[in-house]
Amino acid sequence: MTNCLIYQFNAELKGYKPRMWRRFQVSEDISLARLAYIVMTLFEMRANHLFDFEFKMELNKSKLIKELGRENIEIPRKFLLNIIKIGLPDSETNELDKRIYDFNIFDVKMKHFITPMMPKTRFTYDFGDDWEINVKLEKIIIDETLSKKDLPRVLKGKGYGIIEDCGGIDGLKSIAEAYSEKSGEEYENYCEWLLDDDIDLASFDIVDMNNRLKNIPRIYEKIYEHGIYPTEQEIELIERDY
Template identity: 30%
Template sequence: MPPAKKATSTVYQLKITLSGARPPIWRRVQVASDITLGKLHKIIQRAMGWYECHMHEFDIFGEAYGEPMPEYDLDIRSERNVRLNQVVTGEKFKFSYIYDMGDGWDHKILVEKVLPADPEVRYPICIKGKRACPPEDCGGIWGYAEFLEAIQTPDHPEHESMLEWVDGEFDPEHFDLEETNQQLKGIR
């Protein structure tokens, strides 16, 4: 019989905020401190509501972590074998996560707390959040502002096409904690 997997003893409470969004778009998640940056990428994607369609990278102390792509000659370390607790120094530590280099969705991540793991909780878990994630490929934070103006102004020339693009409706204030946690449960 294989040995039982050692339960994580420390949890990081992270606040993930989408830079430039006014009003703020953010998620508060708790994650095992020993996850890889690759797993953290998946957690951010699901917690925020992105679809993992684009390149990404973490910037920690000026070092870039992500999926190395030798064909582009980028100086980026693999996120697959670097654990969060190897690069995060503790509470109040800040770092960046950039998703979709074209649109430039920059996320600021703050380690709010370092907590003992609760054996009754399955990590990762989202404990709070505010507002909907912008639609993929809407052009970054500036494009998102233009998208919102178009869908909220019935006589805007792009009103109908933008609504059609998001299947008829989009509520920028909507955040569903239960759905977010359902998405996070799919991460192994």
């Protein structure tokens, strides 16, 4: 059985109604990159784009004013926020763009940045469609009945997830509306593009998702960290061709 702590999270797709969310658990010793692969799996992200995490920590206003040597000044809120961004290095040079990122996501542990004192982070995937997932640590527990092979696991959730390259939240809303009507030119176009005439964005299959969590984060690790293109069988798994 596992001796490590278990981190329980709630994650929600920002800006979409009805809410799409997941409650899930991971072991404490995973990397922040592995947490990203888990979130991507949970929300049907298919490893076609870049991603990052952003953390915010409030600075002490009185300390900042003292350091500036001025007392009666109004400080814009943006200067009271310490933003930490953690992302991917360049796939060719393997170097981090330090104008944007403070840390290489492959080099840091999840538990060093997500704590009870700093429980929230924002995960962004695809900087064109800008899918944002708000991730919050709910609690840290010990469960003697679990082993590491049982993790990650999803406990609850609602909603299917995203559709790659559909134009972000607005595009996802258009798809949901078209498939709810099941008629019209827009519906026919989506059916042709997605090769599916019956998509239910309100659906969530917890058994299927837990099965996917056993394999897909590992595939995403090979893609992002080792530059290994997925096999035909792995592509079929990612694209739900089963």
